[in-house]
Amino acid sequence: xxxxxxxxxxxxxxxxSHEDIVKALEIVAENNPSFQANAQEVDLDIDAQSEYxxxxxxVFVKEALKVQGNNGSNNYVTNxxxxxxxxxxxxxxxxxxxxxxxxxxxxxxxxSNL
Numbered sequence: 599x600x601x602x603x604x605x606x607x608x609x610x611x612x613x614x615s616h617e618d619i620v621k622a623l624e625i626v627a628e629n630n631p632s633f634q635a636n637a638q639e640v641d642l643d644i645d646a647q648s649e650y651x652x653x654x655x656x657v658f659v660k661e662a663l664k665v666q667g668n669n670g671s672n673n674y675v676t677n678x679x680x681x682x683x684x685x686x687x688x689x690x691x692x693x694x695x696x697x698x699x700x701x702x703x704x705x706x707x708x709x710s711n712l
Contacts, residue, residue, distance in 0.1 A: 599652045610659045618662040
């Protein structure tokens, strides 16, 4: 999970209801026995969590915010997916443009040889 995705996950966690925060902390505690999810104050280091835990949290947060109907919070899910799509689309566009440019050069060379 990228640093940006972790940042967005951290922000989204703050937007959960109390009950959902407790459930999210239980997800962390499942894979980290030394983590005390029931403590009065909890310090969650997202960078110290395993990829498995982070992805479980991401899925949980996405579903919890959808159920909450908190449209502003759903931006976390949408923006994270849109960022990935933009990167992939941009890369794909460059590949297509490069391929078209190479083809145009080949066509030009063939025509000039005639």
